Amino acid sequence: MEQKKKRTITITSGKGGVGKSSIVSNMAYILGTMNKLTYILDADLSLGNIDIMFGMFPKYNIKDLIEGKKRIGEIVVEGPCGIRVIPATSGVAELSNLSMEERNILFSSFQELPEHDFLFVDTSAGISSNVVYFNAISQDIFIIVTPDPASITDSYAVIKVLHKRTGRKDFNILINMVKDEQEALDIYKNILLVTDRFLDVYLNFFGFIPADAQVNAATRKQKLWVERSPEAPAAKALQKICERLVS
Numbered sequence: 001m002e003q004k005k006k007r008t009i010t011i012t013s014g015k016g017g018v019g020k021s022s023i024v025s026n027m028a029y030i031l032g033t034m035n036k037l038t039y040i041l042d043a044d045l046s047l048g049n050i051d052i053m054f055g056m057f058p059k060y061n062i063k064d065l066i067e068g069k070k071r072i073g074e075i076v077v078e079g080p081c082g083i084r085v086i087p088a089t090s091g092v093a094e095l096s097n098l099s100m101e102e103r104n105i106l107f108s109s110f111q112e113l114p115e116h117d118f119l120f121v122d123t124s125a126g127i128s129s130n131v132v133y134f135n136a137i138s139q140d141i142f143i144i145v146t147p148d149p150a151s152i153t154d155s156y157a158v159i160k161v162l163h164k165r166t167g168r169k170d171f172n173i174l175i176n177m178v179k180d181e182q183e184a185l186d187i188y189k190n191i192l193l194v195t196d197r198f199l200d201v202y203l204n205f206f207g208f209i210p211a212d213a214q215v216n217a218a219t220r221k222q223k224l225w226v227e228r229s230p231e232a233p234a235a236k237a238l239q240k241i242c243e244r245l246v247s
């Protein structure tokens with residue numbers, strides 16, 4: 001049998017509320033339908049919410065892991081379609097800035113994870129030292145951007161800091177909540193205009209997801225929109241993104 005690749009992908013944004021957690025959980029579901037085994041690390045460490053997306057009530061979380069009380073296999077919870085979630089914890093301020101030692105515990109725990117195809121790291125918005133760290137250890141970096149002008153400028157700021165602090169040059173841009181592909185491309189070109197001028201980075205336009213009322217409707221019910229409305233425009237767009245990811 002083919003060896004699974006264990007590809008770690010960090011999902012980041014400048015601004016909050018751009019759809020990171022929503023995209024990550026729904027992507028994991030689609031990948032599950034493609035027989036890809038996906039872990040999600042809820043790395044919004046002081047404000048866990050991936051478990052909410054799946055309507056889960058995890059017994060343990062990353063705090064137990066970092067404190068040495070549990071091993072990673074004991075805190076992982078299984079969601080629909082075989083998705084495995086590594087839960088965070090809500091409102092624990094000290095986890096917002098992990099020490100070097102705590103990061104090492106986390107990192108070696110990842111090595112303990114059984115074979116999988118993807119490990120998505122769903123970070124908090126902005127550029128805390130945790131966010132820089134998770135981006136530094138992942139194979140691919142995805143930046144989620146929306147048409148909100150603040151999201152566009154903050155994305156540039158995130159790319160700049162990640163590039164300076166980690167030396168990373170390759171960033172994937174995923175545009176969420178747009179009218180159509182043209183709006184997404186315009187936003188992408190807007191960011192490109194600034195990065196091309198001031199930074200030595202390469203931005204890859206990975207795809208876009210339209211603004212879709214089905215997304216909000218499902219989220220309010222703690223349901224995955226790709227499961228509830230697979231024919232909705234957002235679900236179809238995400239399907240395409242997942243196909244590109246595995247190809």
Ligand SMILES: Nc1ncnc2c1ncn2[C@@H]1O[C@H](COP(=O)(O)OP(=O)(O)O)[C@@H](O)[C@H]1O
Pocket residue numbers: 013015016017018019020021022023176177209210211212213215216219234
């Ligand atoms: N394509 C979309 N169309 C409509 N609403 C969306 C879309 N993507 C995300 N949302 C909504 O935006 C809100 C924020 O999403 P969330 O995933 O929590 O953002 P983040 O994790 O970046 O803070 C949620 O209410 C979600 O339902």
Ligand SMILES: [Mg+2]
Pocket residue numbers: 020021022044049123
């Ligand atoms: Mg989130």
